[in-house]
Amino acid sequence: MTDALPTEADAAAEFDREAVREALVSWYEADHRSFPWRETDDPYRILVSEVMSQQTQLARVEEAYREFLDEWPTVEDLAAADRSDVVGFWTAHSLGYNNRAKYLHTAAGQVVERGGFPETPDELQDLHGVGPYTANAVASFAFNAGDAVVDTNVKRVLHRAFDVPDDDAAFEAWANDLMPEGESRVWNNAVMELGGVACGKAPRCDEAGCPWREWCHAYATGDFTAPDVPTQPKFEGSRRQMRGRVVGALREGDELELDTLGHRVRVDYAPDGEYGREWLRGLLSDLESDGLVTVDEERASLRR
Incomplete structure (x- = not known):
């Protein structure tokens, strides 16, 4: 440590x-x-993907992203496009918030005017409609220079x-x-x-x-709450889930030594630890009472 x-x-x-x-x-x-924007370090393509991805499902973004780049494959092409065409594309593909299309078109013009993309998060925020998150993403994925x-x-x-x-x-x-x-x-x-x-x-x-x-x-x-998950899932990390893992492991391994079984049930299993033999025997005792497993001092198996 x-x-x-x-x-x-x-x-x-x-x-x-x-x-x-x-x-x-x-x-x-x-x-x-695999997403197409993960296969490139072109800042233009990454900027397009980031702007499209804002509050939009990735499955819908991927199709729109490919079609957008077929229409305007370079930042120069987008800068030269009629803004109404860009906004019309955005609307037709249900990408939401048409202002994003306007901002992206304006940003393309800024990039062409300055002769290339800025590379740091701070500089990228000079582009129209590019906030701290998008700027950092472009800096990271295009230039490997982000936070x-x-x-x-x-x-x-x-x-x-x-x-x-x-x-x-x-x-x-x-x-x-x-x-x-x-x-x-x-x-x-x-x-x-x-x-x-x-x-x-x-x-x-x-x-x-x-x-x-x-x-x-x-x-x-077993507490999987989080800032955007106010209630704890009932199954994940529960005793019921662990019992299921025991049964699953025994189905695959037929008869297993207790420590071998323990490691298959939990990655952090340690014979003398909090999640060790005593904990495992408690699960096995429940399953044995239910008539599902047979347990001796060193091994466990499914009851046939």
Whole structure:
């Protein structure tokens, strides 16, 4: 255990930053959702995707994004377009808030006039309609020069994983402290993927192979509330869920030693720990009483 957590986040616990970083990036690079804007570092294409994505479902954005770039493939093409055509495209694709189309068209003109895209978050905010979040996203994904992204998904992940208080300054401090220096592109993609795939409002910790289960406060306690999830899910982390995992593991392994079974049920299982043999035997006792499993001193199996 090394490195104190950020004092700005009002936390005193310690953890291994490098292990946390490596686990997340490795998880992301091994398998992640494919979106066309993740396959480019063209700032124009990334800006288009970011403006389209504001409060719009990604499934609808992807189709509109491809068609928009077929119509206006470069920033110069968009700057030269008739604004009414751009707004008409926006309306036809139900992207909402037509002002975004106007702002994007104006921003394209600014980029052409200045001879290229600005590269830092502060400079990108000089473009019309580009606020701090969008500026940071373009800087991160186009130029690898951004700060940590802090959106609703990221706040949820940090709150659950590290028990960060629901405070904007704390979230900013934690997010920036965790992000490896000079790696905003891969890091911000990875942490947002974590929030979108594994740590949504209804968490999918084991199903998605969440790489932070080892350190996660919510996974350890079963409390998956978050700033945007005011009520705790009834099933995730519950005893009922753990019983289901026991049965599932025994179906696959027929008869298993208790410690082998424990590790299949919880990633943080430790024979003498809080989630150890005593905890596991409690689950097995319930299942044995229900006539579902057979247990001896060292092994368990499904009752046939």
